[in-house]
Amino acid sequence: DDIASKPMFELMNGVSEDFLKKSYASKVHSIKDFTVLYSGNMGLAQDLETIVKAAKKLENYDINFVFIGEGICKSKIELLAKPLKKKINFYDSMPRSELIKYINHSSICLVPLKNKEIFKSALPSKMFEYMACEKAVIVSIKGDAEKLIMKSNAGTVIEPENSDMLSDAILHYYNNRKKCKIHGQNGLSYVTENLSKEVLISKILNQMKSE
Numbered sequence: 001d002d003i004a005s006k007p008m009f010e011l012m013n014g015v016s017e018d019f020l021k022k023s024y025a026s027k028v029h030s031i032k033d034f035t036v037l038y039s040g041n042m043g044l045a046q047d048l049e050t051i052v053k054a055a056k057k058l059e060n061y062d063i064n065f066v067f068i069g070e071g072i073c074k075s076k077i078e079l080l081a082k083p084l085k086k087k088i089n090f091y092d093s094m095p096r097s098e099l100i101k102y103i104n105h106s107s108i109c110l111v112p113l114k115n116k117e118i119f120k121s122a123l124p125s126k127m128f129e130y131m132a133c134e135k136a137v138i139v140s141i142k143g144d145a146e147k148l149i150m151k152s153n154a155g156t157v158i159e160p161e162n163s164d165m166l167s168d169a170i171l172h173y174y175n176n177r178k179k180c181k182i183h184g185q186n187g188l189s190y191v192t193e194n195l196s197k198e199v200l201i202s203k204i205l206n207q208m209k210s211e
Helices: 002-014 019-023 049-057 076-082 098-105 117-121 125-134 146-151 163-175 176-211
Strands: 034-039 065-067 088-091 108-112 135-141 156-157
Touching: 002 125, 002 176, 019 098, 019 125, 019 176, 034 098, 049 065, 049 076, 049 108, 049 146, 065 076, 065 098, 076 088, 108 125, 108 163, 125 135, 125 146, 125 156, 125 176, 135 146, 135 163, 135 176, 146 156, 146 176, 156 163, 156 176, 163 176
Parallel strands: 034 065, 034 108, 065 088, 108 135, 135 156
Antiparallel strands: none
């Protein structure tokens, strides 16, 4: 099964033991506001427009949205989000240690890609970072990422580019904070377990090289 080896590689790119330690050190025990976070590249592959549309549908709820990052589509998305400036905040790219704090202060995190065949094998390393920070994820990617989220039970998978499904999924977590916590814990367990396997494998490989 292809998915068994792929997360290892993605995890090594996205999450390290150091990342887990930093995340644990900046943990927040009580979050009063409900915040939905997207962090990363704001380019053509990412489906950020659907997030803004979902935010519009949810503007009467006490839900805030945070975008962190840079990219060629950022100004377009900022313009689109202007009518919702009380609900949506934009931040520039920041050092990882600072980003971890924002992830820890969020309630749920989003991993959105456009609805293209090429993304069916995508496992964004960002997804593993969110899981490592014990956050439930909403993933709008069909294929390998979908299988991994189902297997780990660390979040919700929806159709790409579907703002109704996205707003429903966000609202479901908003009304079920316990589920946020459970999916977050499942994600952390999955990352920790697979990371420890990776560390073991890399140690064995290094031993083989030195022999």
